[in-house]
Amino acid sequence: MSAVQSLIAAHRQGQPVGLYSVCCSNEQVLLAAMQVARDCDTVLLIEATSNQVDQFGGYTGMTPPQYRDYVLQLARSQDFPAERLILGGDHLGPNAWQKGLAEAAMANARTLIEAYVAAGFHKIHLDCSMSCADDPSPLPDATVAARSAELARIAERTAAEHGLPPPVYVIGTEVPVPGGEASLEGGLAVTTPAAAATTLAIHREAFSAPDLLPAWERVIAMVVQPGVDFDHSSVHRYDPVAAQALSAFVGTQPRIVFEAHSTDYQTEAGLHALVRDHFAILKVGPAATYAFREAVFALAMIERELLPAADCSQLIEVLDRCMLDKPASWRGYYQGDAHELRLLRAYSLSDRSRYYWGEPPVQAALATLVDNLTRHAPPLILLSQFLPEQRKAVETGALRAEPLALIQHKVGLRLAEYARACARNVFDPNNEAFCATELSER
Incomplete structure (x- = not known):
């Protein structure tokens, strides 16, 4: 058992624990996540999204x-086990290619699944919920279930061929939009028990072939809508x-x-309540890069005052x-x-700016x-x-007044809310530290 x-x-045995998932590729976010996992004594689940990392580079x-090698190198640099x-x-499936015909999109999805599993990715979210052009x-x-089962079969075969532990799977049809909604003005409907039961039954049938029965036993979660999401400027609380x-x-x-997507910007009390109510896998992404952006902007303002x-x-x-020069990642949103538009580019909760930190001019400015x-x-x-x-942390000697340490600390405060919710599910509103203690010097 993994x-x-x-x-x-x-x-499921009644212990108040869960699993938080950091969906990100930002170096400072991942370094902060490793510090939090160490301090809170949790495992660290890091997930790459299908449009972020794929066989073509994402x-x-x-x-x-x-x-995988990038994350492992960061772990080695932090002595993280x-x-x-x-x-x-x-969201592994035809997501990135859904504007094309279904067969072409699924052909790419098959290669995508094989590449992820062969590289040692263990937790696989099978997401075939989107409609392709035809x-x-x-x-x-x-159809969603049949396509998911097809991809699971490839994952099972790939893991066996590479001598890797068999993957665990997440399924679902009521999957929130990756990265948050464009608007919450129309409200947010919680998945009904009837819809969840139907999804589960249809997937169970799709996985009923003898070669897929072992994979079905490793389906650990289903994505539903528990009533949490965010758009550019507002958050729908649990x-x-x-x-x-x-x-x-x-x-x-x-x-x-249940696996809860788009839990970004929920209160810590809300995260604890989600885990208590069996939404035991919490996904976070834009909230972490938003905290990174906030920290970097704050440092830029300090820089203006100093120099x-x-x-x-x-x-x-x-x-x-x-x-502005490369608007493809925000113009349609x-x-x-x-x-x-200027305010949204800088401050939107959707944080479309996260797509630009790897651009050479931005990297150079951050280095400066x-x-x-x-x-x-x-x-x-x-x-x-x-x-x-x-x-406060600098004053107590728990944190160095160095730019990267300050950035990681701010991101870590956000991620620690998830770690605490999953590690012991005891909410202490007076605990401003990461977990039992504040982030110590590294």
Whole structure:
């Protein structure tokens, strides 16, 4: 039994534990996640998304083996134990190719699954919920399940051929949009128990072939909509009463839990409630890169106060200029006049700016910012103004006033909410530390 299966089994046996998943490729976010996992004594599940990492490189430029090696190198740099690191693949299916015909999209999806599993990704989210160009919309559950089973068969064969532990699977048809909704104005409907039961039954039938029965035994979770999501400027908070019937339904099912996507920006109390109510796998992505962006912008503002304009990185301006020069990753998502669009590019909860940190001009500006504030350490008075939580940690000696340490600390405060919710499910609103103690010097 893998570490993931053990955690899910412990949850089903009544222990108040869960599993948080960091869906990200940002180096500082991943380094912060490793520090949090160490401090909170949890395993660390890091997931790559299908449009982020694929056989062609995705938007990160990394294939699954390259992403695996990248994460392992970061773990080695932090002395983070490899045995506590779990890799997962999110939204694996025809997602990136859904504008094309179904057969071509599924051909790419088959290669995608094979590449992920061969690279050692253990937790596989089979997501065939989207309609391709020649599909009906919405896609019938039976088609979703049949395509998912087809991909599971490839995953099973690939793991066996490479001598790897067999994967664990997440299924589902009511899958929230990756990266948050464009708008929550129309409200948000919680998945009904009847819909969840239908999805489960149809997938069970699709996996009933003898060669897929072992894979079905390793289906650990189903994606549903518990009533949590976010758009560019608002968050739909978890309501335990609204999700009560759905929570009761999964309690009657053997072995599985629910996986909650788009839990970004929920309160820590909400995260604890989700785990308690059997939404035991919590996914976080944009909230982590949003915290990174907040920290970097705060440092850029400190830099402006410390140094002459000619010596500053101009990072905020460089990032926005790059987004304007290459608008493909945000233009179809943000609406408004020039002023509104500028605010959304910088501050939207959807954080479309996360696609631009790898651009050479932005990387160069960030390097200049880090170098400037390494040579000119931010004083406490400016930390108090722009990074007050980090100022407290610096004052107590728990944190160095160094730019990368400050960034990782801010990201870590967000991720630690997830770790605490999954590690012991005891909410202490007065605990400002990562877990039992504040982040110590590394």
